[in-house]
Amino acid sequence: MNRWLPFxxxxxxxxxxxxxxxxxxxxxxxxxxVGVIVFxxxxxxxxxxxxxxxxxxxxxxIQLIPPxxxxxxxxxxxxxxxxxxxxxxxxxxxxxxQWPKIRDRMxxxxxVMAVSPTMAGSALAVRGAASRAISISGVExxxxxxxxxxxxxxxxxxxxxTNQDIIIGAELAKDLGATVGDKLNVQAASGTTLVLTVAGxxxxxxxxxxxxxxxxxLRTAQSLLGVIGGVTTIDMTVRDIYAAETLAKxxxxxxxxxxxxxxxxxxxxxxxxQAQETSNTLIRVFVALSVAFGIAAVLIVSVIQRxxxxxxxxxxxxxxxxxxxxxxxxxxxxGFVGALVGSTMGAGGLIYWHAFVRLADGSELFPLILERxxxxxxxxxxxLTGLLAATAPALRAAGLDPVVAIRG
Amino acid sequence: xxxxxxxxxxVCKAYNIGLPSETEVLHDIDLTLERGQFLAxxxxxxxxxxxxxxxxxxxxxxxxxxxxxxxxxxxxxxxxAVTRLRGHTIGFVFQDHHLISAFTALENxxxxxxxxxxxxxxxxxxxxxxxxxxxxxxxxxGNLAMNMSGGQQQRVAIARALAMNPDLxxxxxxxxxxxxxxxxxxxxxxxxxxxxxxxxxxxVTHNLELARRCDRIIDVVDxxxxx
Ligand SMILES: Nc1ncnc2c1ncn2[C@@H]1O[C@H](COP(=O)(O)OP(=O)(O)OP(=O)(O)O)[C@@H](O)[C@H]1O
Ligand SMILES: [Mg+2]
Numbered sequence: 001m002n003r004w005l006p007f008x009x010x011x012x013x014x015x016x017x018x019x020x021x022x023x024x025x026x027x028x029x030x031x032x033x034v035g036v037i038v039f040x041x042x043x044x045x046x047x048x049x050x051x052x053x054x055x056x057x058x059x060x061x062i063q064l065i066p067p068x069x070x071x072x073x074x075x076x077x078x079x080x081x082x083x084x085x086x087x088x089x090x091x092x093x094x095x096x097x098q099w100p101k102i103r104d105r106m107x108x109x110x111x112v113m114a115v116s117p118t119m120a121g122s123a124l125a126v127r128g129a130a131s132r133a134i135s136i137s138g139v140e141x142x143x144x145x146x147x148x149x150x151x152x153x154x155x156x157x158x159x160x161x162t163n164q165d166i167i168i169g170a171e172l173a174k175d176l177g178a179t180v181g182d183k184l185n186v187q188a189a190s191g192t193t194l195v196l197t198v199a200g201x202x203x204x205x206x207x208x209x210x211x212x213x214x215x216x217x218l219r220t221a222q223s224l225l226g227v228i229g230g231v232t233t234i235d236m237t238v239r240d241i242y243a244a245e246t247l248a249k250x251x252x253x254x255x256x257x258x259x260x261x262x263x264x265x266x267x268x269x270x271x272x273x274q275a276q277e278t279s280n281t282l283i284r285v286f287v288a289l290s291v292a293f294g295i296a297a298v299l300i301v302s303v304i305q306r307x308x309x310x311x312x313x314x315x316x317x318x319x320x321x322x323x324x325x326x327x328x329x330x331x332x333x334x335g336f337v338g339a340l341v342g343s344t345m346g347a348g349g350l351i352y353w354h355a356f357v358r359l360a361d362g363s364e365l366f367p368l369i370l371e372r373x374x375x376x377x378x379x380x381x382x383x384l385t386g387l388l389a390a391t392a393p394a395l396r397a398a399g400l401d402p403v404v405a406i407r408g
Numbered sequence: 409x410x411x412x413x414x415x416x417x418x419v420c421k422a423y424n425i426g427l428p429s430e431t432e433v434l435h436d437i438d439l440t441l442e443r444g445q446f447l448a449x450x451x452x453x454x455x456x457x458x459x460x461x462x463x464x465x466x467x468x469x470x471x472x473x474x475x476x477x478x479x480x481x482x483x484x485x486x487x488x489a490v491t492r493l494r495g496h497t498i499g500f501v502f503q504d505h506h507l508i509s510a511f512t513a514l515e516n517x518x519x520x521x522x523x524x525x526x527x528x529x530x531x532x533x534x535x536x537x538x539x540x541x542x543x544x545x546x547x548x549x550g551n552l553a554m555n556m557s558g559g560q561q562q563r564v565a566i567a568r569a570l571a572m573n574p575d576l577x578x579x580x581x582x583x584x585x586x587x588x589x590x591x592x593x594x595x596x597x598x599x600x601x602x603x604x605x606x607x608x609x610x611x612v613t614h615n616l617e618l619a620r621r622c623d624r625i626i627d628v629v630d631x632x633x634x635x
Contacts, residue, residue: 312506317492
C-alpha cells in the first residue's frame with residue numbers, strides 16, 4: 001500500500017480494480033466519448049486557425065472606404081417633394097476625403113499595427129490579341145506588404161513595384177501568355193493607357209483571384225484611374241484581430257469614412273464557425289450526459305454488489321463521510337482515467353488523419369493544433385462529470401444501514 | 409469489583425413502529441458485562457440474539473432503554489460519535505466472516521486501523537502482521553479471502569476484530585459455518601485472546617458444548633432473558 005494515499009483512495013482504487021470488466025467497459029465508454037470530443041475540437045481549432053492565418057497574412061483586418069453616396073430628394077417647399085422616387089447615385093471611383101489626415105490619425109491609434117492607402121479600380125490588360133479584364137490595386141509596397149504578404153505569394157520574378165512595374169496573378173499571366181519581364185498594355189475605362197512591365201507572378205490560392213488580381217504602384221494606379229492624389233481605400237491591420245469590429249465601429253463614428261472589419265466581410269465564415277460550435281457544444285453536453293449516466297449506472301450496481309463490504313466497513317468504524325468519498329472518488333477516477341485514454345485516442349486519431357489525409361498537392365488539409373488546454377479541460381470536465389455522476393450512488397452507499405447491509 | 413464494559417437497562421427494540429405489523433422483539437433487557445468476561449448468548453432462532461448484538465454493537469439503536477458502554481450513555485451520542493466509539497471499543501466477528509474481497513488477508517486486518525488513521529503507515533502493517541501471527545496465519549497473509557478455508561477466514565476476521573484493541577468483541581455465530589474441529593480451534597483462539605488480553609467477548613452460539621466453556625451463559629427466549 002502506498003504510504004501517501006489516504007484510506008479512501010486505496011479503497012476506491014481497489015474496488016475499481018476488483019470490478020475489472022465493469023471498470024474496463026465504462027472506461028472504454030468514457031474514452032470513446034472524450035476521444036470524439038477531443039478529435040472534433042482539435043480539428044475545428046485547426047481549421048479555424050488555418051482561416052485566421054489567411055486573414056492575418058492576406059487581407060486587411062479593417063478597410064476604410066468612402067461613405068456611400070446618398071442622393072437626397074429635391075424639395076419644392078416645406079413638406080413637399082419634387083418626386084417621391086429617388087434613384088441610387090452611380091458609385092463612381094471617388095477618393096477618401098483628406099486621406100493623409102485620416103491615415104495619420106489611424107497610425108496614432110495604439111492598437112493599429114499597419115496602415116496602407118490603396119487606389120483600386122478595374123482596367124483592361126492587353127497583350128497582342130489577348131485582353132483580360134483586371135482589377136488593379138495601386139499600393140505603397142512598404143506599408144502594403146505588411147498587411148498582405150505579397151512577397152510570400154510570388155511564384156516567379158520578384159515583388160518589386162516601381163512606377164513601371166505590375167505584379168499579376170499566375171492565371172492571368174497564363175491567359176495573356178505573359179511572363180516575368182514582358183510588357184503589358186493596361187487601359188482604364190477612361191481611355192488612359194500605360195505600358196507596364198511584369199515584375200512578378202503571384203499565386204493567391206484561388207484560380208478566380210489569380211485571373212483578375214494585379215498590383216501596381218500607388219501613383220501608377222492614380223494616374224491610370226484618373227484620380228491624382230486620391231485613394232479608394234485605407235487598409236489596416238490591428239493588434240487584436242478579434243477586436244477589429246469594435247475598433248472599426250469607433251473609427252467609423254469619429255471619421256467621415258465607412259470602416260469594415262474582416263469580421264463583417266467574412267460574416268459567412270463566422271456563421272459557419274458559430275453553427276459548428278453550437279453543434280459541438282450540443283455533442284459535448286450529450287456525450288457528457290451519457291458518460292454521466294454510464295458511470296452512475298455502473299456505480300449503483302457496484303454499491304449493491306458491495307453492500308456487505310460497506311456494512312463491514314461501517315461496523316469497523318468507517319464513517320458515512322468516508323464511504324461517501326470512496327464512491328465519489330471512484331466516479332472521479334473513472335472520469336479522469338477515461339479522459340486520459342480518450343484524449344490519447346483522439347489526439348492519436350487526429351495525428352494519423354493529419355499524416356495520411358492530404359490535399360492533392362500533398363500539403364496539409366488543416367494544421368495540427370493540439371493545445372494543452374484542450375486536454376486539461378477534457379480531463380477536468382470528465383473528472384467533474386464522474387464526481388457528479390457518482391453523487392447519487394455515493395449517497396446511497398453512505399446511507400446504507402449497516403445492519404441491513406451486513407445481513408445482505 | 410471489576411469494571412463494567414457494558415450495561416443495558418430495560419432495553420426494548422420494536423420493528424415497523426406505527427405500522428400494523430409493529431412487533432417488539434426485545435423486551436426490557438437488563439444485562440451487564442464486566443471486563444474480561446466471556447459471555448455466551450444462546451436461544452432459539454428468532455429469539456432476538458442478533459438484534460441484541462447489533463444494539464450492543466451500536467449498529468442499531470434501541471427503541472427505549474439505556475445502553476452504556478464503558479460507563480458512557482450511548483443514547484446521548486450523535487452518529488459521528490457513535491461511529492467513533494464503535495471503531496475504537498468494539499470488534500465484530502460475523503458468521504460468514506465478511507472479509508473484503510478486494511483486499512488480502514493482511515490488508516483486511518489493517519482496514520480498521522487505516523480507516524481510523526486515514527493513511528497507511530509501517531506501524532499499522534506491523535500491528536496487522538503481529539495479529540496474523542497471533543491467529544497463526546502469517547503464512548497466508550498475502551492471500552485473498554477466496555483463497556482461504558472457512559476456518560482461516562474466520563481467524564482473519566478475529567484478527568481484524570482485534571486490530572483496534574477493542575474492549576469488547578461481539579461474535580454472531582462465529583463458528584456456525586465451520587466443521588467441529590475448526591469451530592473448536594476458532595473458539596479456543598477467542599478464549600485465548602480473552603484470557604491473555606482481557607478483552608470481553610459476547611458470543612452468540614447454537615453450540616451448547618462451546619457455550620458451556622464460557623464464563624456465563626445467557627439464554628434469550630422470545631426477546632427476554634430467561635432464568
Ligand atoms: N428489520 C427487521 N424488521 C422486522 N423484523 C425484524 C427485523 N430484523 C429482525 N426482525 C425480527 O426480529 C426477530 C429477532 O430476529 P434476530 O435476527 O435477532 O433473531 P436471532 O435470535 O438472531 O435468530 P437466529 O438464531 O436465527 O439468528 C425475528 O422474529 C425477526 O423476524
Ligand atoms: Mg441471528
